Amino acid sequence: MFKVAIDGPGGAGKSTISKAAAKQKGFVYIDTGAMYRAAALFCMRQGIDIQNNPERAAAAVDTISIDIDYQQDGQHIYLNGEDVSEQIRTPEVSMGASEVSAIGKVRERLVAFQQELAASKNVIMDGRDIGTKVLPDAQVKIFLTASAEVRAKRRYDELVAKGDDVSFHEVLKDIEKRDRNDETRAVSPLKPAEDSVLLDTSALSFAESLQAVVDIIDKKL
Ligand code: C5P
Numbered sequence: 001m002f003k004v005a006i007d008g009p010g011g012a013g014k015s016t017i018s019k020a021a022a023k024q025k026g027f028v029y030i031d032t033g034a035m036y037r038a039a040a041l042f043c044m045r046q047g048i049d050i051q052n053n054p055e056r057a058a059a060a061v062d063t064i065s066i067d068i069d070y071q072q073d074g075q076h077i078y079l080n081g082e083d084v085s086e087q088i089r090t091p092e093v094s095m096g097a098s099e100v101s102a103i104g105k106v107r108e109r110l111v112a113f114q115q116e117l118a119a120s121k122n123v124i125m126d127g128r129d130i131g132t133k134v135l136p137d138a139q140v141k142i143f144l145t146a147s148a149e150v151r152a153k154r155r156y157d158e159l160v161a162k163g164d165d166v167s168f169h170e171v172l173k174d175i176e177k178r179d180r181n182d183e184t185r186a187v188s189p190l191k192p193a194e195d196s197v198l199l200d201t202s203a204l205s206f207a208e209s210l211q212a213v214v215d216i217i218d219k220k221l
Helices: 014-025 033-045 054-063 091-100 104-118 130-134 148-161 168-184 206-220
Strands: 003-007 028-031 066-071 074-079 123-127 140-145 197-200
Touching: 003 014, 003 130, 014 028, 014 123, 014 206, 028 033, 028 066, 028 074, 028 104, 033 054, 033 066, 033 074, 033 091, 033 104, 054 091, 054 104, 066 104, 091 168, 104 123, 104 130, 123 130, 130 140, 140 206, 148 168, 197 206
Parallel strands: 003 123, 003 140, 028 123, 140 197
Antiparallel strands: 066 074
16 A cells, blocks of 8 residues: 655645645545544533643543545545534634644544554545654655745635634734644654655645645655
């Protein structure tokens, strides 16, 4: 099986690029951030203060079922049977996901699930720890990044297009806070795998970033 691991900070374009690259290569795209988001959504609906009560959050995540369905328009994610693909894309859930993903027990459960999903398929999987932890044997590892300002601008444009009432400053602050959380947490902090290719998309268009990723994959295929 051929495995491509794409890691990097939030808003670097990982999911859109990975999805498009997977389509081109006929691989299955797996978005692991969506799983942390679904776990966070569940805790938030239960009224759990994730940061101050990590044990309760971990126990809650232990009870949920997460299912992934691969459809024409991309991955759909189900939390206890409910399609939450849309509900997980809010700034509140983004922050909750960053908090819930710092809990070791939550990571253990979701990493095992991700490894199971990837076992029998050619995949492009994106996240924060795919090259370092989930698929350490991946044939291709890419660390996709961009400056915080560029990432915030992309996220801001996305949210505004959806009709969300947000300010650029708020989005940038959120991105910087999530970067800090992801880079400084004790378990699986965000960092490039030693054998990863670093790709900075700050000055690249979407088409150029996609081409760069496909070129890296093609060299190893
Ligand atoms: O990629 P996305 O923004 O959807 O991820 C949401 C959050 O989930 C990230 O900020 C990160 O804290 C966490 N995450 C993680 N490990 C992954 C994927 C996501 O810790 N493999």
